[in-house]
Amino acid sequence: MRMVEKAGHGFGAPSPGVPAGGLAPAAPSGPMGRFGQIVLAYIALTKPKVIELLLVATIPVMLLADRGHVNLWLILSTLFGGWLGAAAANTLNMVADADIDKKMKRTERRPLARQAVPTRNALVFGLVLTVASFAWLAWRANLLAAVLVLVTIAFYLFVYTMLLKRRTSQNVVWGGAAGCMPTLVGWSAATGHIGWPAVALFMVIFFWTPPHTWALAMRYKEDYRAAGVPMLPVVAPETTVARQMVWYTWATVLTTLTVVPAAGIVYLVAAVLAGGWFLFAVHRLYAQTKAGQEIKPLKVFLQSNNYLAVLFCALSVDSIVGVPTIGHLLGW
Numbered sequence: 001m002r003m004v005e006k007a008g009h010g011f012g013a014p015s016p017g018v019p020a021g022g023l024a025p026a027a028p029s030g031p032m033g034r035f036g037q038i039v040l041a042y043i044a045l046t047k048p049k050v051i052e053l054l055l056v057a058t059i060p061v062m063l064l065a066d067r068g069h070v071n072l073w074l075i076l077s078t079l080f081g082g083w084l085g086a087a088a089a090n091t092l093n094m095v096a097d098a099d100i101d102k103k104m105k106r107t108e109r110r111p112l113a114r115q116a117v118p119t120r121n122a123l124v125f126g127l128v129l130t131v132a133s134f135a136w137l138a139w140r141a142n143l144l145a146a147v148l149v150l151v152t153i154a155f156y157l158f159v160y161t162m163l164l165k166r167r168t169s170q171n172v173v174w175g176g177a178a179g180c181m182p183t184l185v186g187w188s189a190a191t192g193h194i195g196w197p198a199v200a201l202f203m204v205i206f207f208w209t210p211p212h213t214w215a216l217a218m219r220y221k222e223d224y225r226a227a228g229v230p231m232l233p234v235v236a237p238e239t240t241v242a243r244q245m246v247w248y249t250w251a252t253v254l255t256t257l258t259v260v261p262a263a264g265i266v267y268l269v270a271a272v273l274a275g276g277w278f279l280f281a282v283h284r285l286y287a288q289t290k291a292g293q294e295i296k297p298l299k300v301f302l303q304s305n306n307y308l309a310v311l312f313c314a315l316s317v318d319s320i321v322g323v324p325t326i327g328h329l330l331g332w
Contacts, residue, residue: 041116042125045094046087054086054182055079056308057205060315061186061198064262068322071190078145078189081137082182085149088129089156089178095122096161100227106220141189148188152181169232176209197262200255205308207252211245211282212304218297238295242286245300249282256311261327263318268326270314278307 062075094101094112101113111117117125130153138146160175180202187198210232217224217231218241224231233241253275260268281303288295 037116041111044111045091045117045122045125046129047090047094050090051083051086053179053205053308054082056312057180057182057201058082058186060312060319061183061201062190063316063319064197065187065190065195067319067325070320074141074189077140078137078186081133081140081145082149082185084129084133084136085153085185088126088133089153091122091126091129092153092157093161095119095126096157097165100166100229103227104220104223106223137185137189142192144192144194145185145189148181148185152178152185155181166229169230169235171229171231172213173210176213177206179209180205197259200258200262204252204255204259204311207248207255208304208308210248211252212301212308214241214245215285215297215301215304218295219301238289239286242282242289245282246286249279253279259315261330261332262325263315264321264323264325266318266321266323267315270311270318274307274310274314278303 058079059075062078063070094110097107098110098112098119101107101110107113112119112122130150133153134146134150136146137149156175156178160171160178164171164175183198183201183205184194188194214232218233218238221231221233225234232244253271256271256275260271281300285295285297285300
C-alpha cells in the first residue's frame with residue numbers, strides 16, 4: 001500500500017517545514033533576537049495551532065446556550081480562560097512527551113526536543129498557566145467552568161499523555177475526551193450548568209476524534225512507530241484502520257442529528273450536507289485501502305477539520321439568527 005501526500009495548508013494542518021504545534025526557529029541576531037527566539041519558544045510550547053479547536057467548539061456552544069443573544073464580553077472572557085487552560089495542557093503534555101518528541105521527525109523541532117527551553121521552566125510555565133486559567137474563569141465566568149477546565153488539564157496530562165498514549169492503540173478514543181471539554185466549558189460558562197445539547201456536542205467531537213487523528217497517524221505512522229507510540233495505524237492493517245474510521249464517522253454524523261431539536265434549519269441542513277461530504281471522504285479512503293490503491297490520508301485529515309468547522313459555524317449562525325428550533329416547530 002502506498003501513500004501519496006503533498007504538504008498543504010488547512011484548518012489545524014501542520015505547515016510545510018514547520019514543526020507541528022510549534023513555530024519554525026530562525027537564527028537569532030543580538031540580544032533582542034535571542035529574546036525573540038525565547039518568546040517564540042514559549043509560545044510554541046502552547047501548540048497555538050491545536051488551540052483552534054477551542055475556538056470552533058466554545059463559541060457555537062455558548063451561542064446555542066443563549067439563542068438569539070450574543071454576550072460578547074462573556075464569550076471573549078471564556079475564550080481567554082479556555083485558551084489559558086489549553087495552553088497549560090499543551091505545555092505540560094510537551095513536558096511529558098519531550099523524550100519521544102526527539103524521536104519523531106514531525107515533532108523533533110519542538111522547544112523541549114531541541115532544548116530551546118529548560119524542562120523545569122516549561123513545567124513552571126504550564127503550572128502558572130493552569131492556575132491563571134482556573135482563576136480567570138472562576139472570576140469572569142463561574143466556578144463550574146473553572147473546575148471543568150482544571151479537570152480537562154488533569155485528564156489530558158495524566159490519563160491520555162501518561163497512562164494511555166504509550167500503552168494502547170485506543171489511546172485517542174478515550175484520551176480524546178479532553179478535546180471535547182470546550183463544549184461543556186462553554187455551556188457552563190453561559191448558563192451555570194451542563195445541558196443535554198452540550199453533552200450531545202461533546203459526543204460529536206468524541207466520535208469525530210478517532211477518524212480525524214487516525215488519518216494523520218496513517219500519514220506519520222513511521223514516526224509513531226519510531227517513538228514507540230502504538231497508534232492504531234502502527235499496529236493494525238490500513239484496511240482495519242479505515243474500517244474503524246468509517247464506523248466512527250457514521251457515529252459522528254448520526255450524533256450531530258441529536259442536536260437538531262435544540263437547533264434550527266440552518267444547522268440541520270449543514271449537519272446533513274457536511275455529514276454526507278465527510279462520510280464520502282472516509283468511505284472512499286476505505287475503498288482505496290481494500291483495493292490496494294494509493295491513499296491520501298492527510299487529505300481526509302484536513303477534510304475532517306473543515307467538516308467540524310462548517311458544522312459548528314452553521315450552529316453559530318443558526319443560534320445568532322434565532323429562528324425557531326426544530327423541537328419547537330414539532331411541538332416538543
